[in-house]
Amino acid sequence: MSRIRYTRRLPAAVAAAGALLAVAACGGQSGDTSTAAAPNAPARLDPNANLAKQKLTISIWDGYSPEDLPKRVKDKFGTSMEVAKHATNEEVMGKLTAGADSGIDVAFVSGQYAQALNEAGLLEPLHPELIPNLANLYPEATQLSYDKGNKFSVPYTWGTTGICYRTDLVETAPTSWKDLLEPADDVKGKITLMTTERWLALPAIKALNYSVNTTDDAQLQKVRDLLTSAKEHLLAFDDTTFGDRLKKGEAVMVEAWDGWCPTSEKNIKFVVPKEGSDLWVDTMVVLKSSKNKEAAHALINYILDPEIHSWAAENILYKVPNKAAMEKVKPELKAKDSPLAMTPAQLLQGEPIIDLGKDSQKYTRLSTEVAAKN
Template structure:
């Protein structure tokens, strides 16, 4: 769902935002007004687009009398830059992906959670907890996951696909849609050639580059906005696409199936709820996070946006449409045993070069 950029771009974002005086789309006004009971009347939520339904924010207000004003960002780096350019005083809760959490901790952009105020943390599946980017979940609560999965129209593709290497089959020429997102696609190439999807070794990247050259004739479309469309209309028969998009494609065409390559998931990320450093509304921020982990609220989120839901308590409430859709309801062993996309630092320049040359 999310285009993964380099943390090196943060400095550029910060410079631009500072030059503009911290203004721009999505800017919010700090809120300090409180009710007679001393509770804030509004908190500010910095979130990805199309990831939290307004109905859930409205139900939180109905229950607690607190308005949640949501502003959106389109990349982790945009979000971080905004926080560094004065946004710490504008937001209370933010949703970073796993690969930037360590950087955000080091930059003092998020603060440790008050877990006593988040009892619904117990609702999260263990496969999503205690991951390497935040041991013990000191700073983060898993919100959703949006991995890139392999979707195949089994009516059109007769030969079995069990590996990323099967995508090199000449019979698939001009038949594949992939997300316009370098990390999961180069990640698939690295996994296919026996390497870590986060490898920075020159020999591994050379192997991946050569593999991608062999794959290129089979790719018809690069599309991150609506890759499901090419699968639904039959323009493509195979897709390496975000799981929420694949889930929607399967709803439209049951001939589309999810395949789990033996090498593992190439684009696994976990998006997290975090409290912004220095918030004046810590109590309300924790209350909101806890509410989003409530089974009914979590179900309402997945009803609208069918990404992978880590909330075990919500699963008994989720619709049969969601639970029976393997693109949404990804088996926990696939999550637990797959490598997460990580930050590459300066090595991402090599990925950028490979991607640019690959796309032509």
């Protein structure tokens, strides 16, 4: 029995190894020049394809789309759809870059990761004629620096990073990243910073007036020193539960993504520090390996429908780059201090995070250095 299993597995193993080598050749630096020409040519898509015959698999963050989206898609254009969930960009990147065909048709990833996937030749150039709802986007959302003109990605949500704080538990309201990094005595030990590499560095980078995409070693050295000294006054590093800590009063001032700051609570506010911040975008991309590209485009078009897209804004409280959808959002959710009230112009003051390729390891090292320092 074991022998049967062995022989049956052997061809699959060989095929998998071959596929990995092929991807390695494309992804490797030596392959960079060749990827530009052939593999990036758009596939020929049939606008009249029978979508009911296609089957979609999407990968998205948990809770990031309506629960009944597969049913709605089925009702709307007949495609059956499966939803795979990922917890982080890195997780889905692992899946998408591990083999030739991940089985995923549409992936939701942040802008800089979409950029990296595109540079690795893994994305299908978008066919705008199949996505008429692109017209719903704010004009600003079509000119984002990681993908000017939405050539390979469509923005799904966007936002920025700032300081979320308890108005009743801080003596002076924060206005600067330095309030977080060189805190006043009353908030010492009640601060959290994020641990994900780029956002760990962000407060220090902006406090020192550098670019969020800096790869300059001397600048990163200063960033590291500032973060190391800030670590003494931290309660913890926290990417996920800072909102709860704030509600409990365990923390009084935290670095937070706008949508994650529980501003619905009476005493909690969100502020973008005066030195500026980042602009992050979560996007939808179509994989080159997808065999259901027409349905993939139809899905993206459907999500850009104000009906669906406003769901994201109302339920996950992230801003969506869709003018028609934002106009549909209930007015009480866009109250004065809500992050949802920020306009695209205000958002665009943030500096977009882009992929740094090999230099991204500098940020990995930086975060290890900060974490390892006692």
